[in-house]
Amino acid sequence: MKMRLVLSFVRPGAKPDPTFADAHCAGPGSNLAISYGLQHLGPGPAQQRFTPQRIRGDDEKKSNFIHMPLSLSTLWTDKKKRSLLIQTAVIVALVLFAWTVISNTATNLEKRGIASGIGFLSQPAGFDIVQTLVPWEMSMSHGRVLLIGILNTLLVSVLGIIAATIIGVLMGIARLSDNWLLAKLAATYVEVLRNLPLLLQVYFWYGLTLMWPKVRDSFDIGGVIFVNNRGIELPVPQFQDGAGIVLGALLAAMIGAGLFWHLAGRSAEREERPLPRGLICAGLVIGVPLLAALAQGFPWTWDVPVRKGFNYRGGLSVLPSLVALWFALSTYTACYIAEAVRSGIQSVSRGQHEAALSLGLKPSWTMRLIILPQALRVIVPQLISQYLNLVKNSSLAVAIGYPEIMSVFAGTSLSQTGQAIEIILITMVFYLTVSLTISFFMNIYNRRVALRGEAGQ
Amino acid sequence: MSEMYRAGEHPDLPPPVETSGVRRWLRANLFSSVLSSLTTLVLAGFILWILKSALIWGMLEADFFGASFRDCASAGACWAVASARFPQYWFGFFYPSAQYWRPLLAFALLSVAVAPWLSESIKYRRELKIFSLFYPLIALLLLYGGAGLAIVETDRWGGFLLTLVIGVVGIVASLPIGILLALGRRSEMPVVRTLCVVFIEIVRGVPLITVLFTASVLLPLFLPDGMSFNKLLRVLIMVSLFASAYMAEIVRGGLAAIPPGQEEAARAMGLGYWQTMGLIVLPQALRIVIPGIVSSFIGLFKDTSLVAIVGLYDLLGLTQAILKETGWMGVKIEAYVFIGAIFWICCFSMSRYAKHLEEKLKRGHV
Known part of the structure; x- marks a missing residue:
């Protein structure tokens, strides 16, 4: 006789399915119980077979069964049940894995006498940091170290992004130049730097900065900038009364220029000879603050670095490690940006260019109005993901001791406190936050420039 | 007229x-x-x-040979830093020189194992593919030892050998994990899908160096008391997981390029999920993404240099160690140029190959 094992949920008190050879109803008092039993599959009237349809029938007694019997034989062949089973298994495995890791970690931490938690963030750090954007003393906390690390990461990232964009765009355009030598030179630049490990480049440039002259024989650039193996000494402006007015004038001019650009842009589409927008805006942004500065009698002085013994006093000292990291990051990322720019411009079909020229548009207008808006669709997403890479790559600072988050927080603070888990988690969360923020803006951009009506491609 | x-x-x-x-x-x-x-x-x-x-x-004006920087009297480069330690750049400080033939043989066999996957026109392709399945075992036997060969512990591995081991293991291990992650990301099961997306996005959102720090600092904490694994293995595990997130995105690109009709037709023929994927969809998708995989390998190959930061003596870590010796003070640039040339030749030739494949694909006959 053919039989199969069947499991099904039933309401308590319900009589077992009569087709079961040997059925049990378990769990009185609960809302659901599992009935299991062997079901005849042998010859007999078809409707006596145990099938979901039959249980779903309006027969009073049968309707006590919930209509999906948890039959072992259909557990793998039924798609819904299988997916439920797999997902349950995944969750169980994950929970088990997490539980093992957590309990192992707890044992290990206890054995090494490390207290967990983020209490260490308020403990004094007790080490010095060579470059800080906010005031720092050794008695300040590890929390402050984190802040300094984040700010230094952001500093080198922003500097790197600006420089990489400028170099990258120039190189990308140079690769498309009509001048064969220029195009080949740009291609060589891209191929050389792109195929070398970034860390090697960081070490290389750092090695070069260490070969700069000693403080005594600093390179002197115009008597105001000095380059030596301790860094680059730059003059900084010291603002006096009235500098606020100049700054305000600069801000006002920038806002005004932005508004003008926007408004003039609208009318430019209608007019035959539109105003030279770029020229007027540049004039506004440079001219207005200059006039204000003239009226206030240039309300600042320059704090020029002066050599006193073995060091320079005054001015601003830029670390060699910052210079090396910045240079390495921007030249390396520039390769990828150059490739993005080149592929973006090449992605616009030649017909667009020819059509624009045949309509009588000037070459500069063709570039600005026809090619660029279409190329940007391709360029910008790649550009942003390169910015993201640059921020992540700034963590290589740990190799040359530039005090960003990886080096000063996940390096020095970690070795001092031993709070490895917390510190690495916080560091990862920081990078993740930056990544997710940047990709959030990228998604907004992508949605804005997406071609309408082309199935989201 | x-x-x-x-x-x-x-x-x-x-x-x-x-x-x-x-x-x-x-x-x-x-x-x-x-x-x-x-x-x-x-x-x-x-x-x-x-x-x-x-x-x-x-x-x-360069000096090519010498035992330390003092032997470099001329004004130019001091290539002695490369020539004096030449074999060590390839095999590491401590790989016994009598056994150098083993990594060399492993390098040679690697090219044999890789060939059938990269070229379609090669002879005995099927046999070579079978050979490549056994290659990891052969390579392990050659590099580590056993079966009559003297054991060389992994902490004696270094230089280009270590760079290659990390790069190749990373890419080979990341391929199956990456395929599973890519399939999981398209899965209809919400739990599986969410898990894959979260893993991929987290890994792609953090720098490799944090992952390596995890390998060197956190992994020992996660393991049961008394159990420990070798540093190289820890780094290999984390590098493979890291690479698999990137691999997943590459494979996803390939999967997206396969018209849905392929999958539907396979289903209509009565194939199950794994049959559909394994026999119909993946062979087409993976073929498209080979250039992407090669580029990803180039990236990983360059990134292996980061293991120098957690104290492994790969090509770059080894160079850093040599430069710290008193005999080689101040010859940094020469050493960097030398290993830079090794890295560059490898990466450039691979990127050329990827480009060649891409063009072949574009013309539609790989």
């Missing part, structure tokens, strides 16, 4: 001077305008100056 035409044969005229030849090429590509000519002259001067300085520094 007609009276100007004389019947009979006419000799072929040479093309106008200005449409062919060197002069024409120079005029079109280097001196097409005043600005272009100026650029050409400035750049040519710049390139000549660079080449001249490089030649003088690197060849004419």
